[in-house]
Amino acid sequence: MIQRTGYIGVFLEPLTKEEVEKLVVHWINRFDRVEQVIPGQNNYTSTMLIEKIEDIFYEEHPQFRVIQGDDFSWVYLSYNRQIIETSGFYSDQIPLSLEVLLELPNLVEVVEETNEKRLKELEDEGFF
Known part of the structure; x- marks a missing residue:
């Protein structure tokens, strides 16, 4: 059975248009392909x-698909929020849903989606 993985990336400051552009450029340079979900x-x-x-199509809650080889990860974010959520599939290596967060500018924490205690703390602090 295919196992799903997901992570939350917490950033130093809320995401602005310029910060999102930096993230997308990072993914373009590091991975095979970057796609954006478009309204339809x-x-x-x-x-x-x-x-x-x-x-980039600018909207309040952009979603991206980052592709590396046969694997992909979904990336969900919102402008003026300090978090990015990712989802993907389990891997014996570093899951792509984690790898898309690594080395991002101003990233201060990565939380597994199964860490309910930390997610509740982030929610109580207003990150969600």
Whole structure:
């Protein structure tokens, strides 16, 4: 059975347009492919390839798919929030859902989605 993994990345400051652009450039340079979910019928059913920051579709809650080989991770974020959520699949190596968070500028903490105690603390502190 395929196991799902997910992580929460906590950032020093709320994400601005410029910060999101830095994240996307980092992913473009590090991974095979970056796509963004675009608004459409049936609650976001399409993605478009992001090859440069000018390709980014700006909306309040952008979602990205980062692809490396046969693996992919979903990345969920919101402008003016200090967190990014990721989801993907378990791997014997570092899961891509964790790897997409590594080396990001201003990242101060990574929390596994199964760490309910820490997630509750973050929620109580207003991160969600």
